[in-house]
Amino acid sequence: MGGIQALATGIVVAIVGFFSSFPIFLAGVEAMGATEAQAASALMAGAIAMGVAGIGLALWRKIPASCAWSTPGAALLAASVPDQHGFAGAVGAFLVAGALVVLSGLWRPLVRLAQAVPGPITQAMLAGVLLPICLAPFRFLPETPVVALVILLTWFIVGRFSRLFAVPAAVLATLALTYLELGHIPVPDHALTAPVWVTPAISLSGLISLALPLFIVTMATQNMPGISVLKSNGYAPSTGPFFVTVGAISILSAPFGAIQTNLAAITAAMCAGDSAHPDKAQRYWAAVWAGILYVLFGIFAAVVTYVASQAPLHAMEILAGVALIGVFTNSAAAAWKEDATREAAALTFVITASGLTLWGIGGAVWGLLAGCLMAALRR
Numbered sequence: 001m002g003g004i005q006a007l008a009t010g011i012v013v014a015i016v017g018f019f020s021s022f023p024i025f026l027a028g029v030e031a032m033g034a035t036e037a038q039a040a041s042a043l044m045a046g047a048i049a050m051g052v053a054g055i056g057l058a059l060w061r062k063i064p065a066s067c068a069w070s071t072p073g074a075a076l077l078a079a080s081v082p083d084q085h086g087f088a089g090a091v092g093a094f095l096v097a098g099a100l101v102v103l104s105g106l107w108r109p110l111v112r113l114a115q116a117v118p119g120p121i122t123q124a125m126l127a128g129v130l131l132p133i134c135l136a137p138f139r140f141l142p143e144t145p146v147v148a149l150v151i152l153l154t155w156f157i158v159g160r161f162s163r164l165f166a167v168p169a170a171v172l173a174t175l176a177l178t179y180l181e182l183g184h185i186p187v188p189d190h191a192l193t194a195p196v197w198v199t200p201a202i203s204l205s206g207l208i209s210l211a212l213p214l215f216i217v218t219m220a221t222q223n224m225p226g227i228s229v230l231k232s233n234g235y236a237p238s239t240g241p242f243f244v245t246v247g248a249i250s251i252l253s254a255p256f257g258a259i260q261t262n263l264a265a266i267t268a269a270m271c272a273g274d275s276a277h278p279d280k281a282q283r284y285w286a287a288v289w290a291g292i293l294y295v296l297f298g299i300f301a302a303v304v305t306y307v308a309s310q311a312p313l314h315a316m317e318i319l320a321g322v323a324l325i326g327v328f329t330n331s332a333a334a335a336w337k338e339d340a341t342r343e344a345a346a347l348t349f350v351i352t353a354s355g356l357t358l359w360g361i362g363g364a365v366w367g368l369l370a371g372c373l374m375a376a377l378r379r
Helices: 003-019 022-031 036-061 071-078 087-106 108-116 119-134 145-161 166-182 204-232 239-256 266-272 284-299 301-309 315-323 325-335 342-353 363-378
Strands: 067-069 261-263
Touching: 003 166, 003 266, 003 284, 022 036, 022 071, 022 301, 022 315, 036 067, 036 239, 036 261, 036 284, 036 301, 067 071, 071 119, 071 204, 071 325, 087 108, 087 204, 087 239, 108 239, 119 204, 119 315, 119 325, 119 342, 119 363, 145 166, 145 315, 166 315, 204 239, 204 261, 204 266, 204 363, 239 261, 266 284, 284 301, 315 325, 325 342, 342 363
Parallel strands: none
Antiparallel strands: 067 261
C-alpha cells in the first residue's frame, strides 16, 4: 500500500493539515453560534469529510488528491456577523456553498463566473478577513503576556527550522500551558465524538453574506490552486469529478456542522512530491494514508474541543491568529502584486477589515463588490 515513504508522508500531511488549522475551524463555527457539542460535531464531520474525500479521489483517480476543510472559509466565518438564524443559518450557507461547488463541476460557466472576480480582489478580501484575527496575539498580549509570548515564541522559533511544524508546535505549547494552569491534562468523559444534527436554515441574507463569499473564496484560494498543484506535478486531474466529489461531501457533512470540504494545495504538493514515493504512480497512497488519519482525528474530535475549552484565557484566539499569519502574508502579497488592480485591492482590503455591516451583510461582501466595481471602472 505505497510503502513506508507513502505512510510517513501521509502521517506528516495529516498532522500538518489538522493541527495547523483546527483552531481557526473552531473559531469559525463558534463565531456562528455553535455550542461546544455542535463545535465538536462540526470538527468531527469536517475531518471525516476531508478524509473520505481524499481517500475516494486518490483510489478512484490514482492521483495524490489531498483534501481539506476550507481554512479561508473558516476565517471568513470567524470575522463575520452571525446569521439571523444562528448556527442553523450558517449550516444552511455551508449547504448552499457545497451545492454551488457541485454545480460548478457539472456546469463550467459557473467556474468561469467565480474566476471572473479578479484574483487580487479575492486575495484582498481574504487578507481583510484575516487581519483582525491575526491581530489577536498582539491585542491580548498586555492582558495575558505569558500565554501570548509562549505561543508566539514557539511558533517563531520552530518556524525558523520548519514552517510546516510551526503551528503544530504552537498547539503543543498551548497544551503545555493548559497543563500548567490546571495541574493535569483535561480529558472529557467520553473520548468519542457524538454527531449533532443541525437542521439547515436558508435565507437570502445567509446566501448573500455567507454562502456566496464562502463559495468564491474557497474556489479561488483552495479548489483552483489544488488543481494547479496537481497539474504542476505532472498529473491530469479532471476538474468536473473533483469538484462534484468535494461539493457532494460538503453537502452531506453540512448538517453536522462541517465547513466546506475542498481540494488542498499545500498538502497535495507534499503528497505529490518525490518524498511520498519514488514512483509517481504510487504517490496517491500518501493521500490515502492522510485521509485515514483525518478520519481517526475526526472520531476523537471531542477530545480536541474539550481541551480547547479548558485552555488559558484567550489562548485559542492567540493560537488562531498565529496559525493564519502565513496565510495572511501570502494573500496580502498576491493582493498588491499587480499595478492595475492595486487600488481596487486596497479598497477591498480596507472595507473588509473595517468590520462594516449594512442590512445584515458583512464587510467581506461589500469589500468584494466595491473592489470589483473599481476594477471594472479602471478598465
